Amino acid sequence: MSLFDKVYARQQTDSLKWDKLKFVYDRDNVDGIIPMWVADMDFAAPKSITQAIQKRLDNPVYGYSFEGETCTAATIAWLKQHHATDIEVDWVLYHQGVVPAIASVVEAFTAPGDAVLTTAPIYPPFFNSPKQLQREVVFCALDEAQGQYTLDLTKLDAALAAENVKLFILCHPHNPIGFTWSNDELRQIDALCAKHGVLLLSDEIHSDLVLTGTHTPLLKISAHKDNVITLFAPTKTFNIAGIHAAMMFVPDADKRQQLQTTMQSHAQGGLNIFAMAAIEGAFSEEGATWLAELKDYLRDNIRYTAEQLNAIDGLYVHENAATYLMWLDYRETKLAEKDVMARLLDAGVALDPGTKYGEHGNGFLRINIACPKETLEQAVSRMKSVFM
Numbered sequence: 001m002s003l004f005d006k007v008y009a010r011q012q013t014d015s016l017k018w019d020k021l022k023f024v025y026d027r028d029n030v031d032g033i034i035p036m037w038v039a040d041m042d043f044a045a046p047k048s049i050t051q052a053i054q055k056r057l058d059n060p061v062y063g064y065s066f067e068g069e070t071c072t073a074a075t076i077a078w079l080k081q082h083h084a085t086d087i088e089v090d091w092v093l094y095h096q097g098v099v100p101a102i103a104s105v106v107e108a109f110t111a112p113g114d115a116v117l118t119t120a121p122i123y124p125p126f127f128n129s130p131k132q133l134q135r136e137v138v139f140c141a142l143d144e145a146q147g148q149y150t151l152d153l154t155k156l157d158a159a160l161a162a163e164n165v166k167l168f169i170l171c172h173p174h175n176p177i178g179f180t181w182s183n184d185e186l187r188q189i190d191a192l193c194a195k196h197g198v199l200l201l202s203d204e205i206h207s208d209l210v211l212t213g214t215h216t217p218l219l220k221i222s223a224h225k226d227n228v229i230t231l232f233a234p235t236k237t238f239n240i241a242g243i244h245a246a247m248m249f250v251p252d253a254d255k256r257q258q259l260q261t262t263m264q265s266h267a268q269g270g271l272n273i274f275a276m277a278a279i280e281g282a283f284s285e286e287g288a289t290w291l292a293e294l295k296d297y298l299r300d301n302i303r304y305t306a307e308q309l310n311a312i313d314g315l316y317v318h319e320n321a322a323t324y325l326m327w328l329d330y331r332e333t334k335l336a337e338k339d340v341m342a343r344l345l346d347a348g349v350a351l352d353p354g355t356k357y358g359e360h361g362n363g364f365l366r367i368n369i370a371c372p373k374e375t376l377e378q379a380v381s382r383m384k385s386v387f388m
């Protein structure tokens with residue numbers, strides 16, 4: 001039995017995934033619905049994290065703090081060991097989360113009316129956050145053929161050339177589709193952004209969840225490091241999103257200063273004491289052992305889900321190379337999204353509708369398969385009942 005087989009009751013724990021269903025799906029009765037939407041896992045975090053937090057709790061004085069050297073050292077060592085990438089101490093800034101960090105970057109390096117470019121479909125804060133800050137959002141849609149997505153670099157070149165585009169946000173690996181970028185694509189994206197003087201923001205929160213192949217941090221191969229800002233965090237990987245923590249790697253000193261000034265103007269940035277402890281517990285040998293086991297479990301869940309759903313006429317789901325999020329194509333069924341969503345909820349499963357990721361997501365569903373097998377089997381059987 002795997003440690004990930006254990007079913008935890010998450011109801012009434014103020015869990016966004018479990019306790020907000022009524023609100024998110026606008027439904028009176030959500031009893032028994034299995035939530036497979038927001039990207040958090042129904043698994044316990046590794047013991048090394050609990051123990052690190054416990055150790056900090058044991059000294060019951062919780063006053064103001066600053067990020068100590070050990071937290072940064074653990075992060076840098078992790079990047080070196082797991083991604084063969086050198087991050088310099090000075091490059092590291094902290095924030096309360098990756099999404100708050102995106103907002104800070106948008107604020108620091110673009111002005112209202114400027115445009116922010118990203119791919120489509122895409123994780124919603126990539127467009128919502130700039131829009132809320134009165135920036136224009138421009139999409140470079142990914143091309144899709146038989147479940148494989150690619151970015152047309154000629155199209156990207158043209159989009160980056162637009163006068164008012166100041167920032168390109170890359171999702172690396174990609175949410176919601178779960179693919180990884182090749183080194184060649186990364187080099188070309190890096191070169192195109194530099195050519196057009198467009199700042200490249202690489203959100204690498206899912207980098208430790210690459211299940212097939214390896215993750216190449218943009219900073220490992222960038223020829224224009226001063227034009228790149230990377231966002232990184234242990235929160236998806238170790239299922240500690242509720243603890244709120246993120247790192248920003250900013251090689252260019254002027255950009256670092258500009259970003260810090262923006263964050264300080266809102267009294268943002270830094271980490272709370274429990275986040276610091278959690279990071280040290282995560283980026284450890286025990287954390288790495290736990291993660292290797294988790295990835296095996298996720299690979300099994302992905303294989304199982306693909307096998308089951310691909311056996312149904314009209315459905316196609318690719319076995320994703322990264323993340324625990326699967327992108328199910330139901331376009332052949334010709335069903336409308338609102339009908340599919342209603343039927344799925346009636347059957348007892350809550351997935352993310354594809355259009356949440358922009359109009360290019362129409363005809364797709366995002367499935368979070370990070371749950372014990374027992375839960376997954378039940379949920380997949382409910383999904384099948386809707387499409388059979």
Ligand SMILES: Cc1ncc(COP(=O)(O)O)c(C=O)c1O
Pocket residue numbers: 039096097098099100123171175203205206233235241245246
């Ligand atoms: C690409 C991406 N960035 C950021 C986040 C969320 O980051 P945070 O919780 O640190 O704001 C997610 C969550 O799913 C994500 O998929």
